[in-house]
Amino acid sequence: MNNAASSHIRSLLVVSLACTSAFSKAQDSLRLSISLFNQSTAIPYTRFFTTPVHPGIQVAAELDLNERPRGRAFTGAHLGYFFHNHLAQGFYIGADLGYETRTTIGISFAGMLGLGYLRTYATKPEFILQNGIYQQERDRGNGRIMPSLSLETGYYLRPDRHSSQFFIRYQSWLEYPYSPGFIELMSHISLHVGVRFSIRRNTATQ
C-alpha cells in the first residue's frame, strides 16, 4: 500500500477513535467485546465454517449513537490478530458502524460495516531479492486496507440494556491491495464467537 493510502487510513482511524472518545464522554456505558474467530480465505456466503482452523482474536469497544427499546445504532473500534497457517499472520485495527435490533426474548441481529488497517507478516522465513540475489531478511510486513461487512446474531442474558450478550458473527472482508498485477484483492471470512458486556460509568443517571 502506498504511503498516501496508508496515511489516509491512519487518519481515518484517528478520527474514528477521537469520535469514539468524544461519544464516550456523553454516554453512560461503554460496550466491550472479545471474540475468538476462525479466519479463512473464501468467497463470502459460500462457506460458513472452514478447516483448517486459522485462529484469531479480536477486542472491540462500542458506543451507542442512539438507542431505542428494540434497536441501537453504534460505532466502535476494534483491534485483532489472526494466524493463517503456512501463510501469514495479521495484526489489524479498525472502526465500525453498525445497527442492532433486539427481540423481546433477547435474541439480537446486527449488521456492521468496518474499515481498518491490516499488517501481515509471513509465518516462515522470507527471502528478498537484493541486487539479483535472494537474501533472508526480517519481514517488515505488508500494509493493507481491510473493508468488512459483518452479520451477527446474539443473545442477551438479561432483559436490561446493559446485559451481557453472547454472539456469533459472520464477517466478510477484503485484503487490498493483495498482489498488485497478479491478485488485486483477497477475499476472507472470519467466523467469530464472542461475548459483549457493558462497563457502566458511575454517573448520576445510574
Next chain:
Amino acid sequence: MMRQGFILCLFLCALSACEKGETLDPGFYACTFTAADSSADHPAHTNFMDLLQAITHDGAPGVLMSVNDPVNGEWSGAAGMADLFNQVPMKPCNISRLGSTVKTFTAATILLLQEEGKLDLDDRIADYLSGEPIERLENADQATIRQCLQHSSGIRNYIASAQFQTASLNDLIRVWRPEDLLAYAYDRPADFAPGSDVRYSNTPYILLGMLIEHIEGMPFYKVFEEKLFTPLGLTSIRFAAEDNVPDGIVRGYVDLYSNLNVIESTYYSGWDYFTADGGLIGNPKDLGRFLRALTNAEVISAASLAEMTTWRAPSEVDDSFFPIQYGLGLFRMETPWGEAWFHSGDAIGYYACMTYFPAEGTSIAWGVNGNYGSIDEATQTRPAMERIFDTVFP
C-alpha cells in the same frame, strides 16, 4: 487487566507463529540420475550461462535449462539456488515440479491407446466414464475425447473458480483428490458448446486421466511409466502421486505479493498430485528428450502426430503473448524465430516449459523453482521467452 491479557495473548501468538526453515544437508540434493554431458564444451555455453544468470538476477530463485540442436547436441545448465534457506546452489541434474507439461504425456498416452485400438478420439468420453463427473460437468456428456484433449470441450476450468483459488490458499498443504477438484466445476455453465471454440481447461484432463485408468485398469501415472517414462529412458521423470515431495526435489518459492519477497512453497502443490492435468516431477533435460522423441514420431505414430498437431486458433487472442494455436496436449506459437511447439506448466512455486522448433530441430526446456507475482516476468512472459529464444538463436 483485560488489555494486558490481550497484549500477552498477541505476543504468545506471534512468538509461536513463526515456522523455521527446514534444515537440509546439501547431500539431500544429490542427483539420482546420470546427467554427465559435454555442456561446458558447447559453443554457446557462456551465452547460455549468462542467460540463466540474468533470469535469476531478475527474480527466479533458481533455473534449470536444457537445449538440444542437431548441430551442437545437448547443453544443460543451472543457475541460482535450489534451496535459499540452506544456500544450496542449483545443479543441472536437479529435479523440479513440471506442472501441466504432463498434459502432453496424457495426450501421447491417449493417442497410443487409440493406436492400440482401445479407443477412438472421436468417441464421447461419456462412452467410457459415468457417474457424477459426467452428470454434473456441463458438456461432459457430449464432449469427445479429441475435444477434451484440444481444450474444445467447453467444460469449465476448475482452477478458474474463485472458490477453488481461495480454498487452495486456505489449506495450502491439503492433498486434493480428483473428485475434490472436479466439484469446483460441477453445475457450472460450460464456456461454449463442444467443438465451437478452444479455451484452456484443466478439468477435461482430469477426465482423461480417469479414462486412461478405466481402459488400462491401473493408475494413469503407472501407464505413463510403462508407455513413456521407461521406454524413453526418462530417468528423472516421475509423477507426484508416487511420492508427493520426493527426496532431492528443489525447494519451491512464491512471490505471492508481487514484490520479489518470496516464501518457500515446496509443500503447497497438493492439488495436482493425483490428476492428469499436473503433478509431473523431473528435470527439463528429460522434458526436451520427450518432446524431441514425440515430435520425431518415436513415441506415437506419424499419423497420431499429425492428429496431435492439427492446430486450432482460439477466438480470444492474448495480445501479451505470441499468437498460439491449440493441438492435442500441445500448443503452437508463432515467434520471430519461427514456429514452435510447446507446453508449459505451473505448480505452486514452480514453473516449467518445453519448446520444440521443428524447422531447426531444436528443443529448449527450462524449469524454475519460483513463480507468481513478479517472478513470472523473468520466466514465462513473452519478453522472458524472447530473451531465451534470442540467446539460443542469436
